[in-house]
Structure formats: C-alpha cells, structure tokens
Amino acid sequence: MLRVSKLTDYAVVVLSRLEAEGGVQTAPGLSAGTGVAEPTVAKVLKMLSQAGLVxxxxxxxxxxxxxxxxxxxxxxxxxxxxxxPIALTACVDGGFGLCEAEHVCPVRGRWDPVNAAIRDALSGITVAEIATPKPIFAPPAIAAAE
Amino acid sequence: MLRVSKLTDYAVVVLSRLEAEGGVQTAPGLSAGTGVAEPTVAKVLKMLSQAGLVxxxxxxxxxxxxxxxxxxxxxxxxxxxxxxPIALTACVDGGFGLCEAEHVCPVRGRWDPVNAAIRDALSGITVAEIATPKPIFAPPAIAAAE
DNA sequence: AGCAATCTGGACCGGGTTGGTCCGCTTTGA
DNA sequence: TCAAAGCGGACCAACCCGGTCCAGATTGCT
Known part of the structure; x- marks a missing residue:
C-alpha cells in the first residue's frame, strides 16, 4: 500500500498535457492527447476544477x-x-469508534508527525518536476527493455 | 487516501507493547495487553517475524x-x-499492462523521486518516536468517557 | 516418549473502497 | 434557437484489505 489512487496519476498526466499544449482545451481533446478514457478525464478535470487548479x-x-x-x-x-486530505491512518483528527483498541491504543494521535513529514515531502515537489517540463514521451526502446 | 493499512497501525501498537513488557511474550498475551483481536495480532507478528523485526x-x-x-x-x-514496498503508484519498477495509457504516459517512472522522498521521510522517524517511549496506557477514565 | 503449548503458513470470505461509466442539467457562443 | 461543452450526481462492477480459521511443524515440560 501507501499509494495514491490511479486517478491522481491521471491528474498529473492531464495537467502535464494541459501545460504542454497551452490555452483552453476540452476534455475529449485531452482524452485523445493522453490516451486516458474520456469519462475519466472529465472526472479528473472536475476534481481539479473544484480544487482550483484548473x-x-x-x-x-x-x-x-x-x-x-x-x-x-x-x-x-x-x-x-x-x-x-493526506493522513496515513484513520486514527487522526478525532475519529472514534474506528479503532478496535482505541481505549488502550498507545499511539493515538502519534501519527501526526509522520503525516506532517509526508506532507512536507510532498509539498517540496512540484507537478512540473514529475511531469517532464519538456514533454518527452518514452521511446519504444524503453518499453521493449523490460 | 495515501494511508497505510490498519495492520501497520496494529504493528506499531504491538511492537510498543512488546518493548514495554520486554522479554518473550505470546500472541494471546499481546492480544490481551493491547486489545487487538488475537488472530490479528498473530498475523501481524508473523509478518514482523518474516521481516526480521521480531x-x-x-x-x-x-x-x-x-x-x-x-x-x-x-x-x-x-x-x-x-x-x-513503498511505492506511491503502480507504475513503478516494471509494471506493464496496469496503466491504460502507458504508451503515451509522460510520467512513467517519474514518481521515483517522490517515492524516494517519502521513503526518506519515513526512514527518519523511528517506531519509538510514535510509540510513546515511556509506555503510558490510557487510564480507564478515557475508555469510560466514550 | 508423549503431551501440550506455541509459532508457521496457507486458504478463505465478507465488506469497503476505488475506478470507471452514464445520465440529466446548466451555461454560452454561434 | 441550437448545439457544444462543463457540472454534479448517481450508479455499478472489480479489486483489495481486514479479519478469521485451520492443519502442520516445532519444542519445552512432565
């Protein structure tokens, strides 16, 4: 585990495409440009819109x-x-009844510094850094190499 | 998302208890001491054993x-x-056929630095830090309060 | 030597969450 | 007025996690 949803990955892809092309683009257009299914692209875009990213x-x-x-x-x-929200465990911010051992749990609330560390690590990386500023698509050689 | 499994949380609890009591302890005993169901404790211990922690x-x-x-x-x-293994996405170390857009995916392998950052953050925190170095279990008053 | 306690490894199943799709409505430019 | 596009939500199937259980192996004790 400890992974982000696939939708997040798609979001990065879509954002990357959005910046690479520039201007205003439609969901169908981005779908064609990225290879991600259109309804999925639409869903991602909606979420990003609500978050104020697009x-x-x-x-x-x-x-x-x-x-x-x-x-x-x-x-x-x-x-x-x-x-x-980024929270490694369910035992954060006042969730009760979630943990079967909450009344004897010695680590309640102790994950906070961990969450903070993760948040910090993630805040230090921009989308541009993982989205290939200069869009270079993987050549077939790489796919064939594995 | 971006959370660890509940089992991991239990593992920390069990490890904490293990260190607090010291010596050799049975799975049933740890179950009683932590409040976590016995089969679950056994499962966690098995995993930790395979990992060389216990x-x-x-x-x-x-x-x-x-x-x-x-x-x-x-x-x-x-x-x-x-x-x-700590890997934020499925698109790492040679997983193919998992991503519907892998042949046009501009971020393939780009999550590596992110994974590294997370790993780094997590390596800098010891279990002792989140497991209450001096084991103080919640007094009955807290359990009764809910 | 036998017994019982304990770990070990695996299978098993139900529930929850995610991924993905679809539909109807609203907005707005032509 | 029409059609293209976003918006919001509901919906369903597939996957994965959490939790349990069982048979077997090991080993100290009597």
Whole structure:
C-alpha cells in the first residue's frame, strides 16, 4: 500500500498535457492527447476544477485551462484534490469508534508527525518536476527493455 | 487516501507493547495487553517475524521477542513489513499492462523521486518516536468517557 | 516418549473502497 | 434557437484489505 489512487496519476498526466499544449482545451481533446478514457478525464478535470487548479469554461469553444503553471503547483495539492486530505491512518483528527483498541491504543494521535513529514515531502515537489517540463514521451526502446 | 493499512497501525501498537513488557511474550498475551483481536495480532507478528523485526520461539514457553530496540527501527521498516514496498503508484519498477495509457504516459517512472522522498521521510522517524517511549496506557477514565 | 503449548503458513470470505461509466442539467457562443 | 461543452450526481462492477480459521511443524515440560 501507501499509494495514491490511479486517478491522481491521471491528474498529473492531464495537467502535464494541459501545460504542454497551452490555452483552453476540452476534455475529449485531452482524452485523445493522453490516451486516458474520456469519462475519466472529465472526472479528473472536475476534481481539479473544484480544487482550483484548473478552470472550466462552459459553452461551445469551452474547455479547461491551467490557473497556475505546474512549476508552482506542489504535488501535495494534486493529491489532496483527488485523494483528499493526506493522513496515513484513520486514527487522526478525532475519529472514534474506528479503532478496535482505541481505549488502550498507545499511539493515538502519534501519527501526526509522520503525516506532517509526508506532507512536507510532498509539498517540496512540484507537478512540473514529475511531469517532464519538456514533454518527452518514452521511446519504444524503453518499453521493449523490460 | 495515501494511508497505510490498519495492520501497520496494529504493528506499531504491538511492537510498543512488546518493548514495554520486554522479554518473550505470546500472541494471546499481546492480544490481551493491547486489545487487538488475537488472530490479528498473530498475523501481524508473523509478518514482523518474516521481516526480521521480531523473532518467534516455538513450543511451550515460546513467544515473540524484539530483535532491535524500537529506537533503532525506522517506521519505514514496519510499513514495508506490513504493506510491502513503498511505492506511491503502480507504475513503478516494471509494471506493464496496469496503466491504460502507458504508451503515451509522460510520467512513467517519474514518481521515483517522490517515492524516494517519502521513503526518506519515513526512514527518519523511528517506531519509538510514535510509540510513546515511556509506555503510558490510557487510564480507564478515557475508555469510560466514550 | 508423549503431551501440550506455541509459532508457521496457507486458504478463505465478507465488506469497503476505488475506478470507471452514464445520465440529466446548466451555461454560452454561434 | 441550437448545439457544444462543463457540472454534479448517481450508479455499478472489480479489486483489495481486514479479519478469521485451520492443519502442520516445532519444542519445552512432565
């Protein structure tokens, strides 16, 4: 475990494409450009829109556009937008009745520094850093190498 | 998301108890001491044993004992023992056919630095730090309060 | 030598969450 | 007025996790 949802991965891909092309792009267009299924792209875009990372423009000639360059978007923002708050365990912020041993649990609330450490690590990496600033697609050689 | 399994949480609790009591303890005994169901404790101990964090001694008077003080066990070791390798996405170390857009995916392998950052953050925290170095179990008042 | 306690390894099953799709509504430019 | 596009939600299937159980192996004790 300890992984982010696949949707988050898609989000990074879509954002990358969005920045690479620039301007306003439609969900179907981004779907074609990334290879991700259209409904999925739409879903991701909706989430990113709610998180304030992109902006949607309705009507014909509408689409989505980036609100900030990816170099200014920490990865944690994307993860929070898709996966929700970063918390390694359910035993955070006053969740009761979730842990069967909560009344004898010596680590209640102790994960906080861990969560903070993770958040910090994720905030220090921008989307641009993992989204290939200069979009270079993997050549077939790499796929064949494994 | 981005959370560790509950089993990992239990593992920390059990390890904490193991160190607090010291010596060799049985799975049923640890179950009673932590409030975690016995089969679950047994499962966790098995995993920790395979990971080399604890050692099992069979036969009557058998049980488990710590191989290292918790202050020397990074949290990442426990997470790896329970949850497996730390990798935020499925798109790591040669997984193909998992991503529907792998042939056009511009972020393939790009999560590596992220994984490294997480690993680093988790390696810098020991189990002892989140497991209350001086084991103070919640007084009955707390259990009664809910 | 036999017994019993304990770990070991595996299979098993139910529930919850995620991933993915679809539908109807709203907005807005042509 | 129409159609293209986003918006919000509901919906369903597949996968994975959490938790339990059982048979076997090992070993100290009597």
């Amino acid at each position: 902006e949607g423009q309705r009507g014909p000639r509408g689409g989505y556009r980036l609100l900030r360059p990816l170099a200014e978007v920490p990865l944690s923002d994307v993860i929070v937008a898709i996966d929700g | 050692e099992g001694q069979r036969g009557p008077r058998g049980g488990y004992r710590l191989l290292r003080p918790l202050a020397e066990v990074p949290l990442s070791d426990v997470i790896v023992a329970i949850d497996g």
